Amino acid sequence: MTFEEAYRHLCQWSAEIAYVGSAMAICHWDQRISIPPKGHQHRIGLNATLAKVRHERLTDQRVGDWLGLVEESELLADPLSVPAVNIREWRRSYDRMRKIPEDLAVAIARAAAQGESVWEESRPRSDWEKFEPCLDQLVSLKRELADALEYEDEPYDALLDDYERGATAGSLVPVFDRLGKGLKALLERIGASSNGPGSALKKLNFPVEDQVVFAREVAAQLGYDFQAGRLDVSAHPFTTGIGPGDARITSRYDDTDFSEGFFAVIHESGHAMYHQGLPLEHWGEPICRPVSLGINESQSRMWENMVARSLPFWKYLYPKAQERFHSLRDVDLKQFLRSINEVTPGLIRVGADEVTYNLHVQLRFELEVALTRNDLQVADLPDAWNEKMVDLLGVAPPDHASGVMQDVHWSSGSIGYFPTYTLGNLYAAQLFSCARREIGDLETLFERGEFEPLLQWLRAKIHSQGSRYEPSGLIKVVTGEELNPQYFLDYLEQRYSAIYEV
């Protein structure tokens, strides 16, 4: 076999796995959007079968030989060429897969399925005693997984790498330290401000059909291609990149709350525009994947927060919003802007504002590192959680449902996932600052409703690169420096000192 033939085999193998992934994505979307109530039970076996089909292909015995051949070839000459990137990524995932004992993989999958179902049942009742043994087992299994995958400094690094390649606990600790200090200082000034939280939008009415039409129009104007996607309603907003020409988003609406539905649409559009901008001519190959959860999140956060919660954006859009929603006619732009940028320390991460959000993540990151190090036992987790909430955010959960049991992630063993949310915010601010330097006055463009220059910049710098670089390398190449949380702190300082006049 020549190395060209081996490379073709690898491409076909990779594409088939991707196509099975697309089928899984369609079934997942269907299960969130279209399935009849009695159809759920059947999906358990269906999802397991597709996962098995995918796993069989991922562990195809022939891949090692093919990789051996292409790795000796001239295809690696330029490490940033498409074939070299593909080979690098195939090798990484193939080796990773082979390090995980079959028994452990099965045990984790089973514990994750059970954990999620126990969590769903016990969370509404704040029943920690019921959930604790599941989580305890998952943490043990994840420690075992970290050992199997090997690591240099911290077991946490082996888990984190799955979500944000190359990131380590050691590199994140100083980032969270610096960020946390800055955020707490800003939060204190905001708390002391006499311009209290904006309640201008409280108790107003926003008919859901109007919200959908309005959000669709705005998403389309930002650059989300509805010919290659669609917008539906689901219990939790999400984006799914099914394949070229098909990246779908969902949102949920509340007719007394403008922000929830609207900003979810913009957030998910940011993810979906990333999918729509990937190098789709290489679909099925690793180069055509979002590089990491953090970079993916930077795209949603930039459009949601840096663009769509800004003054220039609403200078352009507010008259149109007032035209669509009668209830906004008595709310002036300044009141509106303060309402959609209200800062209040709260208990729940998913409802948190931009300033406090990352303190929620810091809490989870610190607890996760301690758990994987065995410095903290699952039995002691609720107390540790509650103490840290008071320390970081100044609020104490009245129960576990709004405390340690609030997020789904741990129940399915997703340990190491949370930091990618904060990395998304940090990347977004650093990239946005760079875009402003390179494109020029973005604010004036937004005031005129011109978003194409920013989208084109992201297309060129981020989307079309796919997985060519590692996330940290991509940030360095695009912005000229390493990840620097100061950009995010500066961005918050500028926005919130203006809004709260502090």
Added chain:
Amino acid sequence: MTFEEAYRHLCQWSAEIAYVGSAMAICHWDQRISIPPKGHQHRIGLNATLAKVRHERLTDQRVGDWLGLVEESELLADPLSVPAVNIREWRRSYDRMRKIPEDLAVAIARAAAQGESVWEESRPRSDWEKFEPCLDQLVSLKRELADALEYEDEPYDALLDDYERGATAGSLVPVFDRLGKGLKALLERIGASSNGPGSALKKLNFPVEDQVVFAREVAAQLGYDFQAGRLDVSAHPFTTGIGPGDARITSRYDDTDFSEGFFAVIHESGHAMYHQGLPLEHWGEPICRPVSLGINESQSRMWENMVARSLPFWKYLYPKAQERFHSLRDVDLKQFLRSINEVTPGLIRVGADEVTYNLHVQLRFELEVALTRNDLQVADLPDAWNEKMVDLLGVAPPDHASGVMQDVHWSSGSIGYFPTYTLGNLYAAQLFSCARREIGDLETLFERGEFEPLLQWLRAKIHSQGSRYEPSGLIKVVTGEELNPQYFLDYLEQRYSAIYEV
């Protein structure tokens, strides 16, 4: 390995193939209902990959050994027991699969994909010259397939068996002869009637939203469980049985035509109720499949025609229809009934009434048998078509689009499929007559809006039997006699002599 272990392996193997089939059904439904315009190209590779995954499993080398073990066991003691039926069906499909050379299977799949795409392009232009070579190749390949599959009397039988197990050209010829004579005689009397076609519904308005609500209500009342299904709009109405708790239907609506949307919903509900009534505790095993296309079609036709186009049914429903649709308030029940039962010989099968419909099928059946025998060449097909149309229906197609090129079936090589439509009508009439004998006065029940007795009878006699019997055996067991077209002729005679007063 014990025979019990072998049987468990077979069940698991069978269920995995069924789950992959469910995923294909979901992707197919999505492609008809939800896909964004730019997503279609990607689906070609996705569909091909799932088909490949399914084929790999179908041809699993271990199946022969497992079958060998269970076939020597006591599981076959009662040939109508669930295990015996499953083993019989696994053996049948396994042997069939092994008779088809890989090359031939690939050639047919490729020619079918190409044929359909050429047909789609050339049909609107009536471009027979473009389509002819594709069809010629498909007919040759299908002759080859028939030889590979082996047959006793006619090559056609090997193809027909795929759609209606056990049916043969030899058994269908006398059925179509008798049927054709009876239909032509009835048609002549109707044509000579002074009570011309009912045009009471022409140019009336039926708002689409009202049609959807009305059809949903009626389908639910007939017994279609919307908790285990859903109703959507698609270009061509269809039913898809995804799995237990999930059998979906679609329809299409025209606001100037009440019949099209309404009867499509009832027709598809008939299919879906069959799926909902299968022995679902055995889902994934052959016993839990619709036994044949003909039996499946009998369920849709019975509800659509025997029930929902009958006088007793509308005695019950017409006041509700008049309440929903203002435009019906000036149309009396007799006019309405004649309109929805209008008989007119036409060019197009899918738009044909109950009386002329089976003459369209007879034409295709006779041409297909001649083609597979090599008595007719594809080049001579258009002339043969046109002659037969005049002979059977008294109309001559002005072009190929409304003649030989009207149906999609041949373009994908589906030769032997058409007769199942007529078998569906014949089975439906024979079963309905038997139901009336056993349940009692169905007409009085329908007048009172009571459909549960008929559904329960079908559940017990047909649905819950799954694939236990062959189609002809099922009809014999349920009705006590072989397939007999006289029931259908009697049914038509009774209905149309009343409506047309002939």
